[in-house]
Amino acid sequence: MSTTSDVLGRLHARPAAARWRNPGLWLGMLALLLVGLWPVVSGQAATREVIFTMLLAIALASSLNILMGYTGYVSFGHVVFFGLGGYVSMFLLSLGQPLWVAVPAGGVASGVLAFLLGKAILRLRGTYFALATIGINEAMRTFINNFGPFGGSTGISLNFSVYGNYGGAANALWLAYYAVLALALLAILVSYIVKTSKFGLGLMAIREDEDAAEVMGVFTPNAKTWAYVISAIIPGMVGALFFFKNGNIEPADAFRLQFSIETLVMIMLGGQGTVLGPILGALGYQQLRSFLLTNAFFKDYQLVIAGVLLLLIVLFIPAGAVGWLRKRFPRLRNVLP
Amino acid sequence: MISALSASLIDGLMIGLVYGIAAMGLTLIWGVMRVINLAHGAIIALGMFGIYLLFTNLGLNPYLGLLVVAVAGLLGGMLLYQLTIRRVINAPYLSTLLATFAINMIIIGLGTAAFSTSPRNVDFTLGSTNLGEITILNTRLVAALAALGITIGLYLFLFRTRPGKYVRAVANNRTAAELMGIPSSRILALSFGIGVMLAAVAGALIATFFPFTILSGDPYQLKSFVIGVLGGLGNPLGALVGGLILGVLEGIVPNFMPNTWVPVLEFMLFVLILLVRPSGLFGAKR
Amino acid sequence: MEPLLRIDNVGRRFGGLQALSGVTFEVFEGEILGLIGPNGAGKTTLFNVIDSVYEPNEGQVTFRGQPTKGKKPYHLARMGLARTHQIVRPLSELTVRDNVIVGACFGRENRSLGDAGEIADEVLHFVGLSERADQLAGSLNVAQKKRLEMARALAARPLLLLLDEVLAGLNPSEIVAMVETVRNIRAQGVTIIMIEHVMHAIMNLSDRIVVLEYGQVIATGTPQEIIANQRVIEAYLGDPKLAEQLMEAA
Numbered sequence: 001m002s003t004t005s006d007v008l009g010r011l012h013a014r015p016a017a018a019r020w021r022n023p024g025l026w027l028g029m030l031a032l033l034l035v036g037l038w039p040v041v042s043g044q045a046a047t048r049e050v051i052f053t054m055l056l057a058i059a060l061a062s063s064l065n066i067l068m069g070y071t072g073y074v075s076f077g078h079v080v081f082f083g084l085g086g087y088v089s090m091f092l093l094s095l096g097q098p099l100w101v102a103v104p105a106g107g108v109a110s111g112v113l114a115f116l117l118g119k120a121i122l123r124l125r126g127t128y129f130a131l132a133t134i135g136i137n138e139a140m141r142t143f144i145n146n147f148g149p150f151g152g153s154t155g156i157s158l159n160f161s162v163y164g165n166y167g168g169a170a171n172a173l174w175l176a177y178y179a180v181l182a183l184a185l186l187a188i189l190v191s192y193i194v195k196t197s198k199f200g201l202g203l204m205a206i207r208e209d210e211d212a213a214e215v216m217g218v219f220t221p222n223a224k225t226w227a228y229v230i231s232a233i234i235p236g237m238v239g240a241l242f243f244f245k246n247g248n249i250e251p252a253d254a255f256r257l258q259f260s261i262e263t264l265v266m267i268m269l270g271g272q273g274t275v276l277g278p279i280l281g282a283l284g285y286q287q288l289r290s291f292l293l294t295n296a297f298f299k300d301y302q303l304v305i306a307g308v309l310l311l312l313i314v315l316f317i318p319a320g321a322v323g324w325l326r327k328r329f330p331r332l333r334n335v336l337p
Numbered sequence: 338m339i340s341a342l343s344a345s346l347i348d349g350l351m352i353g354l355v356y357g358i359a360a361m362g363l364t365l366i367w368g369v370m371r372v373i374n375l376a377h378g379a380i381i382a383l384g385m386f387g388i389y390l391l392f393t394n395l396g397l398n399p400y401l402g403l404l405v406v407a408v409a410g411l412l413g414g415m416l417l418y419q420l421t422i423r424r425v426i427n428a429p430y431l432s433t434l435l436a437t438f439a440i441n442m443i444i445i446g447l448g449t450a451a452f453s454t455s456p457r458n459v460d461f462t463l464g465s466t467n468l469g470e471i472t473i474l475n476t477r478l479v480a481a482l483a484a485l486g487i488t489i490g491l492y493l494f495l496f497r498t499r500p501g502k503y504v505r506a507v508a509n510n511r512t513a514a515e516l517m518g519i520p521s522s523r524i525l526a527l528s529f530g531i532g533v534m535l536a537a538v539a540g541a542l543i544a545t546f547f548p549f550t551i552l553s554g555d556p557y558q559l560k561s562f563v564i565g566v567l568g569g570l571g572n573p574l575g576a577l578v579g580g581l582i583l584g585v586l587e588g589i590v591p592n593f594m595p596n597t598w599v600p601v602l603e604f605m606l607f608v609l610i611l612l613v614r615p616s617g618l619f620g621a622k623r
Numbered sequence: 624m625e626p627l628l629r630i631d632n633v634g635r636r637f638g639g640l641q642a643l644s645g646v647t648f649e650v651f652e653g654e655i656l657g658l659i660g661p662n663g664a665g666k667t668t669l670f671n672v673i674d675s676v677y678e679p680n681e682g683q684v685t686f687r688g689q690p691t692k693g694k695k696p697y698h699l700a701r702m703g704l705a706r707t708h709q710i711v712r713p714l715s716e717l718t719v720r721d722n723v724i725v726g727a728c729f730g731r732e733n734r735s736l737g738d739a740g741e742i743a744d745e746v747l748h749f750v751g752l753s754e755r756a757d758q759l760a761g762s763l764n765v766a767q768k769k770r771l772e773m774a775r776a777l778a779a780r781p782l783l784l785l786l787d788e789v790l791a792g793l794n795p796s797e798i799v800a801m802v803e804t805v806r807n808i809r810a811q812g813v814t815i816i817m818i819e820h821v822m823h824a825i826m827n828l829s830d831r832i833v834v835l836e837y838g839q840v841i842a843t844g845t846p847q848e849i850i851a852n853q854r855v856i857e858a859y860l861g862d863p864k865l866a867e868q869l870m871e872a873a
Contacts, residue, residue, distance in 0.1 A: 074431050120612055127373050127430045131562060132611045138559060139604035146597050153597075198728050198736045205725045208714035215674060216775065217700030217729030261438055268435060273716075300450045307442030314436045315424050 019196050024336045028276055029188055032058070036181040045173075052177055052245075054286045055184040059238045061266040061278035062187040066194055067231040068264070069272035071224060072207030073122065076130045076260055077137030078235065081110035083254030085236025086243035087144060090156045093244065099166065103179065103240040110236025111229050118225035125210070134257065141255035155250035176245040180238060187234045192275045192337055194230065203227050207273070265310050271320030275337035280321055340470040345588040347471060351481035353584015355542045357577035358484045359557055360564035361491065362535030368571030369508040369528040370426055375437040377536050378558025379444035384410065384540025385549045386452060389459050399461050399545050403483070406541045407534050414533025418526040426525065448551035458548035480542040487538065488577050491531075495573075504528050508571070536561075556600075563607040569617020578619070625688060627652045627783055627814050628673070634681035635665075635672055635838075642668045643838040646682070650783070655805070655815045657829030657846075659822075661858060665838040666818045667709055670785050673816075674699050674706055686783070703731040703782035707772035707789055709818070715761030719752055720744070722760045722771055723778045730779020742778050750774045750804060766797050777808065784808065786817040790824055798824060822868040826850070834858065 036055060039048035064078050085106030092102040121132045145153050166172040194200040202223045205213035214220050243249040262285070270281025288309070292302040317324050326333050359381060366374050374380075384406050391402035421440065425432040463475035495501040506514040507524045515521045540554065547553075564583050568575025583603065590599050610617070626649035635643040643665045650656050658666050671677045673684055675696050684691045687702055694702075705726070714722050720743050727739035727746075734742060747753045750770045755763060760771060769789055776784055786805070790798050802824050809815055819825040825832070826846040834842040834849060836858040842849055849855055 068431075074434070076434070121608070124611060124615065127371070127434070128611060128615055130430070130434060131373065131566070132608055134559075134562070135604050135608040135611065139601060139608060142597070142600040142604060146595070146601060198739075201721065201725055201728060201736065204717055204721075205714055205729075208716055209712050211676070212708070212712040212714065213725070213729075214696045215676065215700065215706060216725055217697045217731075217733075217779065218725070219695075219697050219729075261435075264431075264435065268431075301446060303442050303446030303449065305446075307439045307446060310442065311421060311436060311439035314428075314432050314439065315421065318428065318432055 022192075022337055024276060025188075025192050028279060029185055032185060032188070032279065033181075036184070039177070048173075048177055050286075050290060052180060053290075054283055055177075055180045056238055056242060057263070057266055057282035057286050058279050059180065059184040059187040060235050060263045061270075061282045062184075062191045062275075063231045063234040064263050065231075065267050065272060065274075065278045066191060066203075067227050068267060069274065069277070070195065070200055070203040070207060071227045072210075073224065073228075074130050074264070075133045075228075075231070076264070077133035077135070077257065078231070078263060079255055079257065079260035080133070080137040080140050081114065081232040081235040082239035082242070082259070083137075083144075083251075084113055084140065084239070085110045086239035086249050086254050087150055087156070088236075089240030090158065090243050090249045091150060093158055093162055094156050099175070099244060102244070103237050106240030107233045107237035110239075111233040114229045114232035115225060118228040119221060122221065122224040122228060137255050137257060137260065141251045144254070145251045153251060155248060155254075157248035158244070160247075173245055176241045179241050183234055183238055183241070188275065188279065190230065190234070191278070194227075195275055195337060199223065199226070204273070265306075265313075268310075268313055268318070268320055271322030271324070271326070274320075274322045274326065277320050277322040284321075342589065342592060344471045345592060346585060347473060347588075348477065349584040349586070349588020350581060351473075351477045351584070352587070353581040354481045354484035354488075354577070355539055355580070356557070356560055356564055356583055357580025358487055358535050358542070359539035360561040360568070360576040360580055361488070361573045362532040362539065363558075363561040364565040364568065364570055364576045365491075365535065365573055366529055366532035367565065368573070369504060370422075370525055371430070372422060372426065372433045372437065372529075373430075374532065374536075375434055375558075376440040376444060377437075377561055378554030378556075379441045379448070380410070380414075380533050380536040380554065381540035381543070381557045382448060382549070382551050382554035383444060384537030385544035385553060386448070386457075386551065387537065388541040388544050389457050389549075392459050392461060399459060399541075400479070400483075403538060403541050406537050410534035410537030411530045413537075414530035415526045417533065418529035422529060423522070423525070445551060452551050454550045454552055456548045456550050459544050461545060474546060476546045480545060483542060484539075487535070488574075491535075491573060500524070500527060504531075560603070563603050566607055566610050566615075567618055569619055572617060572619065575617050575619050579617075624651060626650055626685075627687065628816075629685040630669075630673070630682070631685065632682035633669070633672060633679045633684060635668060635677055635679050641838055643672065643679070644681075646835070646838070646840055648833050648840060648843055650814060650816060652782075652814055653809070653812065654830040655809055655817065655828050657825040657832040658816055658818045658835065659820070659825060659832060659849075660835035660841075664835040666835055667787055668838075669835070670706060670787055670816075670818065673785065674704055697729070700730055700779060701733065703780075704785070705730060705776035705779040705781035705783075706785035707769070707776050707787055709787040709791070711765065711768040711772050713760035713763065713768050713771055715759065717760055718757050719760050719763065719771055720747065720756040723747055723774045726775035726778035727780075730781065732780050739778070742780075743774075746774045746778045749777070749807070751800075765792050766794075769793070769801075773804065777813075781813060783814045783816070786815060786819075788818055788820065790819055790821045802828060820868075 035051060039051055064075065068074050088109040089102035089106035092105055117136060121129060124132050144150050150156060163169040163172040166175050202218040205216065205218050206220055206223060210220060266281035266285045267278050269284055270279065271277030292298040292305055298305060319327060322336055326336060363374060363377050366372055387406040387409065388399055388402045391397040391405060392399050421436055425436045463479065465475055466473045466478065495505055503519045503524045506519055507521050511521055560583060564576055564579035567582055568579030587599050590602065628650040630646055630648055633643055633646040646669060660666055672679050675691050675694050686699060686704060691699060723743035723746055724739045727734050727742040728736060747756055750773055752767065752770050752774060755767060763771060773789060790801055793801060798821060805828055829846055832844065832846055832849045833840055834855050841858060842852045842855050
């Protein structure tokens, strides 16, 4: 008896090195890197635009997944961090600060907002939390609409000369692209590190049964707050890059609730609580979207089809694609993070 | 100043009653089945277009049109429940939120394809009434009275009729209600239908005095959240009071600061109440 | 000797219902204390007060010489308190092994993930769940889930273990195995408070017994003293099945 358990013990022990040998993670990141470098090789701006949108979605979905998939707190208004990061960095850029200051500042601003809000709103559970995040996003949007330094309802537009510092507009767009590629890879890595860490285990315990987790010694308020902060920082930086590339930012674009919910849909599509799910979901959703938008017949019905699809997923495969695979083939659990 | 204030107060009260009806639909559905209906705003917009089409294309009197919208809302809501909500009602809350949001996308998508997003208005007037220095638009007055009537009707239904008592029983404890032989699935469908009906009727009433587009439901959905939380989610009478509070706020505040600040105050109030008294202003303390 | 746990005049109300009042007793290191009483006597409520899920309205609880007032359940877990739940609470979508790792990671010893894995394997072997380690916790049957609760609590290496009806719902042979497990736990130096309705088991296991009725302590003493206590017999007469069991145990 004891020998079997010894063998089992050796099989299951998770030495730090094994954590870094997960094929699913590395193949996933490699594939993403190749996709990301494709426009660089082909040099086509149109491909770059398509892939930029996908990378953006991957970074956002992977970040939100840390809160939603691991911790079980569904933030409907997560776009508030994207928007705030965008605004803070656009403000700094318009004051003449360089991009490498503005983008991290956007991330920090979002992280700080999440930290300040976290302790308060993470006390709310379920639907109440979801509603509170919607309320915060709307409060932020309407506030910035009135906030003079950020340009009120007209927002902030970058002077074209700003791009001169980065080798002209064309180069600046490539720069933003590389940065978002790096952030997407970083988001996946962070997602994996959190998932396989003690911290992440605590988060998943909270997702499964918060009261039981508390009794088992998980410092739930702190763990939830840090999950919220981590899930906010990359969206803040991504927002900064998106609006830098865009050249201007307005409240209605920065805090679009619809966008938030699309990110949720991507996570659902791929499978929440898994590392690969948000990636697949983001790719799938964006692929579908661009197909619908460019197809003459479907163009007008883009929203309808997306809605029908979402409804079908929710009704019939709520665990998402990766979740479904993992459930169907339990052995995959060790390979698909 | 005083007369300007009392004019905006009266206006706010009248519009607040209509908001209250919209929020009542949202809060009733939450109270009975713990579902936040994210298609609420889209249904409000459908109500607006319903009355518009009946009036503009068929020349039907808007208040007769209101009846048609109400019946269509009730039946449509029950159908929607049977087709979709029923399947997720016991699923985690994320599923119900996303399912109703998907319905929202479908309605808005179809609506945009059919009507575009250009503004419409119901070209109809009842004149105005003068009370001393204050002028009241009669369409608003009628809307406010209709809202009051609907509230009374809802209360009579909930407290005086058998199906209404069943609705309250299911809201209170679905399992126990089922054990007592109440056909809970039919009652849930009915409740969802009534919730949708209230949203559509509120939209129709709003359309009699404000211009609108297919996207106009959204701000009213958000207002319904605010009102619902103010009055305590699940408490229909609370929603009416919450609606009055919001209406008065919207009426009075622009006298003191630019009216673009009104939504900021509303949403801050919303988050604050969720944090301090999630059961609403009149609910029991946690 | 300083008691490991002191419960001093503890009261707890829920609205108009007085669930506990004036509860006082002490638990010393190394003992097994049985907590019995009719249904609704306040036993589980008392556990919830001990591990700070509820705050007491009156009185105080002292664990390892420190008042628990103002401490959260997770603070107490770090101090060496662990429990099982009467209604099992598995972390359903995590594997059995990960459930136990949570216990080891966040319990008294606050282990790293790697160490916790070793502890988990050891504890799973101890409670006989090794073969199920990679299953999802939600897929276990009730008896296995009870063992999982136990394993999770043990992996925390607690000083004081609260067991809430770990025998309920088990068949006679499972009960024998579980009683043996509890004995082994005590042999490792863990102090135990256990709520139990299976009379012969608790009378066998406990060094001392506390009897609750309507939220009050009506008797404290050795199993022999309790069985002979007139007040206890009367309390249990309200529940013929329990009374019968009590008699059988005597």
